[in-house]
Amino acid sequence: xxxYLSCTAGLAMLMAAPVYSAQLSIQVQNLTQGIYFTPLLxxxxxxxxxxxNSGEAASSELQAMAEGGDISALVSLASGLNANNLxxxxxxxxxxxxxxxxxxxxxxANSRLSLVGMILPSNDGFVGLxxxxxxxxxxxxxxxxxxxxxxxxxxxxxxxxxxxxxAGMPVPPPLEALVGTGGTGVASSESNSTVHxxxxxxxxxxxxxxxxxxxxxxxxxxxxxxxxxIVVN
Amino acid sequence: MSTxxxxxxxxxxxxxxxxxxxxxxxxxxxxDDDDPVTMTPTPTPTPTPTPVTYRYExxxxxxxxxxxxxxxxxxxxESGQLWQVGESASEALExxxxxxxxxxxxxxxxxVASSSGEAPLAPGASQTLQISIDDKDMALMSIVTMxxxxxxxxxxxxxxxxxxxxVGQSWxxxxxxxxxxxxxxxxxxxTIPGPADGGSGFEMxxxxxxxxxxxxxxxxxxDGLTGSVLSxxxxxxxxxxxxxxxxxx
Numbered sequence: 001x002x003x004y005l006s007c008t009a010g011l012a013m014l015m016a017a018p019v020y021s022a023q024l025s026i027q028v029q030n031l032t033q034g035i036y037f038t039p040l041l042x043x044x045x046x047x048x049x050x051x052x053n054s055g056e057a058a059s060s061e062l063q064a065m066a067e068g069g070d071i072s073a074l075v076s077l078a079s080g081l082n083a084n085n086l087x088x089x090x091x092x093x094x095x096x097x098x099x100x101x102x103x104x105x106x107x108x109a110n111s112r113l114s115l116v117g118m119i120l121p122s123n124d125g126f127v128g129l130x131x132x133x134x135x136x137x138x139x140x141x142x143x144x145x146x147x148x149x150x151x152x153x154x155x156x157x158x159x160x161x162x163x164x165x166x167a168g169m170p171v172p173p174p175l176e177a178l179v180g181t182g183g184t185g186v187a188s189s190e191s192n193s194t195v196h197x198x199x200x201x202x203x204x205x206x207x208x209x210x211x212x213x214x215x216x217x218x219x220x221x222x223x224x225x226x227x228x229x230i231v232v233n
Numbered sequence: 234m235s236t237x238x239x240x241x242x243x244x245x246x247x248x249x250x251x252x253x254x255x256x257x258x259x260x261x262x263x264x265d266d267d268d269p270v271t272m273t274p275t276p277t278p279t280p281t282p283t284p285v286t287y288r289y290e291x292x293x294x295x296x297x298x299x300x301x302x303x304x305x306x307x308x309x310x311e312s313g314q315l316w317q318v319g320e321s322a323s324e325a326l327e328x329x330x331x332x333x334x335x336x337x338x339x340x341x342x343x344x345v346a347s348s349s350g351e352a353p354l355a356p357g358a359s360q361t362l363q364i365s366i367d368d369k370d371m372a373l374m375s376i377v378t379m380x381x382x383x384x385x386x387x388x389x390x391x392x393x394x395x396x397x398x399x400v401g402q403s404w405x406x407x408x409x410x411x412x413x414x415x416x417x418x419x420x421x422x423x424t425i426p427g428p429a430d431g432g433s434g435f436e437m438x439x440x441x442x443x444x445x446x447x448x449x450x451x452x453x454x455x456d457g458l459t460g461s462v463l464s465x466x467x468x469x470x471x472x473x474x475x476x477x478x479x480x481x482x
Contacts, residue, residue: 031318033412033446097319097444200450204457216458217418218442220449222410222471227318 022106022134025231026086028115029099031144032225034218036095036175037127038069039088040117043078044106050131051078051114052195058150060164062116062195066126066150068162068170069118084110093120093174106134115145115228119221121169121179121214123160124153125198127226138232144224149198156185157201157212169213180207180215197223288365288482289395291376295354296407297469301427302388303333303379304350307364309372313343314392316445322413326377326445330387330413332426332434333379345369353381365482371396376408376476381427382463384420385413385441386448388473395480403479407472412448417441420452420461430462447471 024044030037043051051074052062061073071087078085084107090100094117115129128148135141149155153167159181160168171179186202203216214220289309295302306329308315315338316326325337339347348364366372377389388408398404416424417440423432452458455465 029318031447033414033442033444033449096442097446099319202456203452205459210457216452216456218449220452222448222450224409224471225447 021108021110022136023233024104024106024113024134025101025233026089026104027099027101027229028089028094029227029229030094030096030225031227032096032221034096034178034215035122035221035225036093036120037090037226038065038093038118038120039071040090040094040100040115040127041065041071041074041078042086042089042102042104042113042115043083044104044110044113044134045078045081045083045131046109047112047131049081049083050112051116052128052130052148052150054130054148054196055194057193058152058195062126063124063150063152063164065116066118066124067153067164067166069120069172070162071116074116082107082110093172095174113230119147119198119225120175121157121171121219122198122201123155123157123169124150126150129228134230135232141230141232143228143230145226145228146223147198147200147221147225149192149196151190151193151195154190155187155199156183157187157203157214158183158185159213178215178219180204180210180213182209183213184209184211186212284367285370286365286367286482287370287372287395287480288363289374289398290361290363290479290481291348291374292359292361292477292479293354293376294359294475295356295473296475297356297380297473299356299429299466300380300382300386300469300473301356302354302474303329303381304335304352305354305360305362305376305378306335306338306350307348307362308339308341308344308375309346309364309366309369309395310343310375310392311345311369311372315375315377315389316391316411316413318411318446319444321443322415322445326387327385327413327415327439328435329377330379330385330411331416331436333381334435335377338377345372354378374478378474380410380469380473382425382429382467383427383448383451384418384424385416386410387413390476393478395478398478398480400480400482403477405475405477408474408476409471410448410469410473412441412446414442414444414446415439418449418452420458420463422460422462425462429467432462
């Protein structure tokens, strides 16, 4: 009877908190022809937390990432919740068509994988993976990712700042020559202030005027925008 | 994209091997006499293995609104890829993506077997092609076709492994639209070979990013591309084609 009890207790513990850790090799490829990704945050975390949820308002930490490419607040948040983080595997911007790789050792119970990074040029667009269940079986897995809109900033598609709440798009040096000037603004209000699938850039064909500073021939996209290849060792 | 159904394939090679081993054993028994007599060995015909044919049926459907697909190319190969995102397109791929001409792709050295549609596949239409090879159970299948009302858009599958597909089994999936990166998406008159324009196809000059990527989509005159011969009716999204591969033999 005693042994039976300890056996069930052991089972209950297993069911309550699956304890395993994994060594992951992760490659992210930017599948687009003309969109850049700002530094990516890849994080393994517990099932009860998430970096974002569609249909819900973005956290201030997510907003800072989506409007300005700053992942530091999200990193602090995730670290405080004992997540395992792989920060900025590209060492800066991940250019169109390019890949970045890294390793991630996950702790007990960090069974979900998430990824975020701002997409440029955009006002508050980001590429996202939300709480993908890390397989326990070793193997190679591929996941295609969509572009989301944080819902925190009007998609005016004109040059501006990347600080949270500041209007316009940040334009870091590599994009300086690729993004136009003098646009009057594509939109002045947004009706959806929750995280949602990005409706895409409109852009225009006027680099020194028009409504948008985005080039419509090269800086639009269709989903998916990224492919993540995860090797579970 | 779904993965291949896992199912044990019929070990035909194994049974063939058993027959060969049986013959070899029988022969050595003949020479196992006590006296070392030199025997002129009866010429035993080398057993010619019956070729094992792997036959596939490929059914595709054009999912777009107004993007006819150039004659569908289906190829079997043992290694390699027809394209890689982030890498420069081959000239054969460029010819397909800019002009819908698949002849150079079908003639690539890596291609073991090929099959091609006779005519473009209209939006909403489906087509079934047959393809087969002998004695190669590790083949990869690639399918490629141009969205003809574009500058250099194509869709297809790149090296789907067929080794786990048993007779009667199917693989079903869809395909994304890629941009060959070899011709700028000007959508200008004279640059698009499809019925929206009737312009030219393949041009040697590369005036775009020169790497394959996912296609950004059609802009069209409705979304403000001055001089575009395309409009909202030519818009497409992913996926552009549905595909069913069935192993029939």
